[in-house]
Amino acid sequence: MRTYKLLPDGRRQINSFHLPGDIFGLENGATHRFTAEAIAETKVRIMRRQNLLDAMANRGGAKKFLDLITRSLKHAESHMLLLGRNTAVEKVAAFVCEMDERLEHPNVITLLMTRRDIADYLGLTLETVSRTFAILRDKKMLQVDGPTNKQIVLLDRRGLAELAA
Amino acid sequence: MRTYKLLPDGRRQINSFHLPGDIFGLENGATHRFTAEAIAETKVRIMRRQNLLDAMANRGGAKKFLDLITRSLKHAESHMLLLGRNTAVEKVAAFVCEMDERLEHPNVITLLMTRRDIADYLGLTLETVSRTFAILRDKKMLQVDGPTNKQIVLLDRRGLAELAA
DNA sequence: CGCTGTTTTGATTTAATTCAAGCATAGTGG
């Protein structure tokens, strides 16, 4: 799934992509803070706020809950650094490294999102994302494969991680 | 105070500025996620993690705590949108509007941070921040005053808010 | 098959950065 915010004129910032097992969408106030969309066949389990507060009432629940939100905050904080201070190459390298880690280092990363989604996640245009994949491909750091170029094979995880900085 | 993250080569992203009364720095794991620095005479009250977990155990505490972290997350999420998708003018307008709101619409906003701090908060260079203040000044949307140009007077709150989008 | 949406690639433009002065302010010490 993708969660994102929109500007009135249609510019979009994707906060994060959610993989199976992820928890997201913690809200408190009366209004939703962002939109969530499935980009593949998805099963979602909903949790009521009341149950959340109940779960927090016992020590084990509080700890788990603290872990969850710390993870969200941590991701947001490092993503701010990326959006504000990284170059296009660094952003794309960071993106593939993030996916690689979250999928636990598969041989092939199958991207379910489009180039535009990736661009809107990284604060770039889809053309720049495409060109940057080409740059990393030409540097032999990754392969771009499959009929729709959505299969990514990491050839140089160390080099990519260095770029991601 | 300012809280920020650094890249190895010195590039800096300021997560947020903290005003009197703000709570910040919620951490969970063994390592700190960012650096905090005072940019003015500051008194800081520390809270132990244990006390936090205790406070969460009762319903009132849990609610307050949920409010706190929701506020942090919300700020981070909207800041991601700003960093990834706003222009320089929109960023600076959003910055002065944020300060105006948080200081509860004073006649004069006295900035305690430098132009570089603002730049590192908005994902710009200090020169661009300076130029952008000049643009908004020339548009009669704000005044830049004081011996060191750190006093900002908002002349057109509505217009600035529209720019901030 | 034609239609639609996606990706790539090329040419051009532009917003913001970088490089470079020049000033103003505040602090320091003689």
Place this chain on the structure above:
DNA sequence: CCACTATGCTTGAATTAAATCAAAACAGCG
């Protein structure tokens, strides 16, 4: 009280990274 220095802000000129504009190729689909 006055150089002297350090720091921060502004402004101008040149550069550049990424955006925009444009076109072609391709896959998937009804």
